[in-house]
Amino acid sequence: MTTSTRLLPVAACAPDPRHPRSDDDLIACTLITLWALATGRTLPAGVPPALLSEHELITFWADPVLEEVRRP
Numbered sequence: 001m002t003t004s005t006r007l008l009p010v011a012a013c014a015p016d017p018r019h020p021r022s023d024d025d026l027i028a029c030t031l032i033t034l035w036a037l038a039t040g041r042t043l044p045a046g047v048p049p050a051l052l053s054e055h056e057l058i059t060f061w062a063d064p065v066l067e068e069v070r071r072p
Helices: 023-039 054-061
Strands: none
Touching: none
């Protein structure tokens, strides 16, 4: 029995042959991909992170552990 996992590309990491990536772009791509895998959240498709609203960025980067508020 074999199991394969197919990861969907994050919009921010889609390669663009017209514009080579800088080191900052590669680091951003890595961090976004790791956070998406850890939380199951995704960024809107086809929208560069620099064009996202403050609310969209906060929603993506919010720590799920902090969202769980324990009430006495």
